[in-house]
Amino acid sequence: MQALIKADFWLIFFSLLLGSGSGLTVIDNLGQMSQSLGYDNTHIFVSMISIWNFLGRVGGGYFSEIIVRDYAYPRPVAMAIAQIVMAVGHVFFAFGWPGAMYIGTLLIGLGYGAHWAIVPAAASELFGLKKFGALYNFLTLANPASSLVFSGLIASSIYDREAERQAHGNNYHIHNGGSFFSGMLDLNEPSKCESSICYFLTSMILSGFCVVAVVLSMILVHRTRIVYANLYGKSRS
Template sequence: MCLLIFIGTNGETYFNTVALVSCVQNFPKSRGPIVGILKGFAGLSGAILTQIYALIKSPDQASLIFMVAVGPTMVAIALMFIVRPVGGHRQLRLSDQSSFSLIYCVCLVLAAYLMGVMLVEDLVDLNRTIVQILTSILFVLLVLPIGIPLYLTFSSDSRPPEQEALLSKPQNKEQPGSSHDPNEIIFSEVEDEKPADVDLLPASERQKRILQLQSKLAQAAAEGAVRIKRRRGPHRGEDFDLTQALIKADFWLLFWTLLLGSGSGLTVIDNLGQMSESLGYDNTHIFVSMISIWNFLGRVGGGYVSEIVVRDHAYPRPVALAVAQGLMSIGHLFFAMGWPGAMYIGTLLIGLGYGAHWAIIPAAASELFGVKKFGALYNFLTLANPAGSLVFSGLIASYIYDSEAEKQAKERGELIVNSASLLTKLFDTDDALKCTGSICFFLTFMIMSGLCIIALILSLILVRRTKTVYQNLYGKTRA
């Protein structure tokens, strides 16, 4: 089983890497929406496959394993020749905003539909015909986004010639420091010599001042008055490989914010059943379904909101990450207090915040460290996820829960301590210890809340360090 799980989870990583890297390279100017939509559907895929299985289920549960093994493999073989970087476009097309808006609408409808279907199927015993109708509607929602590229392909002939020329015209303004930038050699000098008040100017005036400074430095270098510094590696916003990124503080800030944020979120997901039981809820699976939907909406919403932050305000994308971690900190407090209805509010906040991490951090990493080696960078960052789960859920949460369960068992007279200091249950040695009440997870989620606050502070430090980078990347787009 360990070998099969190892192979299966590594296969999932290949799916994620191929789809994410290809689409980020194809849509470099829409990284937030792209990552949010892809990671959102990855989070929702379990619910989709469950609904498909409900249509073809049989008494033999091996059919589920067979479907999961064969279905994705057939899809991968069929599509592997067309899922690849194809050059993309360097500027935002006129149709991009409306296209992404339509996909966002489909995502919201799909999430609401799946939530409703899961609740209905759980409460009511539906016949096979109704299940077939519900699954058919699901398939229609899934294929709707395919209509966007088909429509744009067939409508391209009807565009006015001047509009077509505008869309196909290469972008003249490259990112500072890119291989096509004629002033690349003096970019580091501009950063060193640039007055502090330049970043406070309007975008158009700021670009004018920077160009003037570049011209002066170029002239001084030509006359020998200024010695051009030798570059010792790429600057932020250019293409890094993994070894170059590992020596950058910004990369480790991203890593630790992901470890603290996603690790605390996984602690909730891993222990959701025990949490709801300890607080007296009977239908624990409802919260599992709810956090899956909120996780999906957090991924889609994180990409959408963070794109507004960078596109409309030219502000660092990690600002949206700090907001998500603030929401998670509040959600952990609700879980710790165990107030009436706290499970519903906490599940909402944790699901949204946890999902937002997976839309914001990959997009931010591609902006700060480039897309050329994005696969290696992204997969190294995802190591933070299992590391956080191992420490926070596997060690901290489980230890505190077991300790509280033992205390309650002693108070009920269910445990004695023998001469070997081993705990032995008096009544039923086969039952595991169970803890009831909010005390079971109080300390755990107070710790998780504190960790999210630390992650929020790290995100704000990253915001401060990368303000200039995002101004260079998106400031002239606003101008």
């Protein structure tokens, strides 16, 4: 497991953690995100992002193969492109523009899926196939780790804060103009957040994470140009 002491491995790991982790956060919270923007049929977006996830894996693998086979350029550049796409998708979610859920799920799904086609191939090229299974399983730790932090701490806490703020505003109007019993019923219901403000800050943070992931991926590209030139440069000639 000598790869664990190499900077290239940790660049891949943290780039994957920030990039795919931001996409997984959207998948985890897609139901609440669509409800906050006024959509009722949340299952449609879950199905859509699953389809785009699949197409992202197919397209990401195909696109990265073109990069390395035809141009002998480092495969992680494809991951950087996927992360740029995801950063734009998070911005759509943040501002809640018309059709943002459709465009956002498209961009996030494609980018998230592309990660899991590009990273295993890049890891095998940079660190070899010996103990590849152990390396790949270690890389997959990026998903639960990012889900714990991004979704469990950042997204949920920001959503709860905004929902509580809106609930306090509603209770103020109820106490001033509504009935006592309707106020008691509303207090017993779980707080819900409405409008794009619910996930604005979360989405902007996730977009920032994707930008950082792009920087890490491009550092990896710079560090591995010679490796890919040796691997694929001769096959071009």
